[in-house]
Amino acid sequence: MRLPNTAAAGCTEPRRSVMLQPCKRKYRKEHKGRNRGLARSGSSIVHGALALRALSRGRLSSSQLEAGRRAISHSMRRAGAVTILVFPDKPISRKPAEVRMGNGKGNPDHYVFEVRPGRIIYEVGGVDDHMARSALRLAMPKLPVKTALAWR
Numbered sequence: 128m129r130l131p132n133t134a135a136a137g138c139t140e141p142r143r144s145v146m147l148q149p150c151k152r153k154y155r156k157e158h159k160g161r162n163r164g165l166a167r168s169g170s171s172i173v174h175g176a177l178a179l180r181a182l183s184r185g186r187l188s189s190s191q192l193e194a195g196r197r198a199i200s201h202s203m204r205r206a207g208a209v210t211i212l213v214f215p216d217k218p219i220s221r222k223p224a225e226v227r228m229g230n231g232k233g234n235p236d237h238y239v240f241e242v243r244p245g246r247i248i249y250e251v252g253g254v255d256d257h258m259a260r261s262a263l264r265l266a267m268p269k270l271p272v273k274t275a276l277a278w279r
Contacts, residue, residue, distance in 0.1 A: 146189035146190055146193055147189040147192060147193065147211075147214060147215050147238070148189055148215060148216075148237075148238045149214075149216045149238065152216075152218070155218065155234075155235055156218060156220055156232060156235060157217055157218055160241075162184045162185075162186075162241045162243060164243060165243055165244050165245045166181075166242075166243040166244065166245035166246035169212055169213070169246050169247055170245045170246060170247060171247070172247060172250060172277060172278070172279050173210075173212075173250065174208070174210045174250045174252055175208065175210060175250035175251045175252030175253075175259075176251070176252050176256070176259065176278060176279055177250070177251050177252075177256065177259040177260060177263060177276060177277070177278050178247045178248075178249060178250045178251070178263075178276070178277045178278070179195075179247070179248045179249040179250075179263045179266060179267070179270075179274050179275075179276065179277070180245065180246070180247055180248070180274060180275050180276070180277040181242045181243070181244055181245065181246045181247075181248055181270075181272050181273070181274055182244055182272070182273040182274060182275050183244060183272045183273040184241075184242060184243050184244060184272065185241075185242055185271050185272040186217075186219075186239040186240070186241055186242070186271070187213060187215065187239060187240045187242055187248070187270060187271070187272070188215060188237055188238070188239050189215045189237065189238055189239075191269060191270055191271060192211060192213065192215065192240075192248075194269040195248075195249065195266035195269040195270055196209055196211060196249070196266075198262070198265040198266045198269055199249060199251065199262045199263065199265065199266050202258070202261060202262035202265050203251070203254055203258055203259070203262045206253065206254050206258075207251060207252060207253030207254035207258075207259070208251070208252050208253045209249060209250070209251055210249065210250040210251075210252075211248070211249060212246075212247050212248060212249070212250060213240045213242065213246065213248055214240060215237075215238040215239050215240040216238060216240065217238060217239050217240065217241060218235040218236075218237075218238055219235070219236055219237055219238065219239055220232055220233040220234060220235050220236060221233045221234070221236035221237075242272055247277065248270070248274065249263065249266060251263060256278075260276060263276055264276070
């Protein structure tokens, strides 16, 4: 399994075993923003032969990405290579339970990746087409966005 470069993700420490999340950020909190338009980058297959492409927009959490990766790896019986091409680096803040409204913004709770239509999420290579297709189909229901298979 290939993960994004830790230096490019702003991470100088070894990767935590918990889930995908950045090690260090310049600012802890971020505006909500708007997820509009199509994917400007990451819309072409680079590493593998088959890929999973997003058809709708949404937020992918690190646990959803990990669940999809596990489904693909388990289906391929650890043969071939799975590449995750997205990294959840946008913090989502949340206030603690039973706390009154006001008194500022909550603390960062988890990290997400805002996916746009056309973005490649997973790539699979090193296995035959039938096995790769069935593996990627198992990852589709694990993600909250509509996806389709893409190939070179």
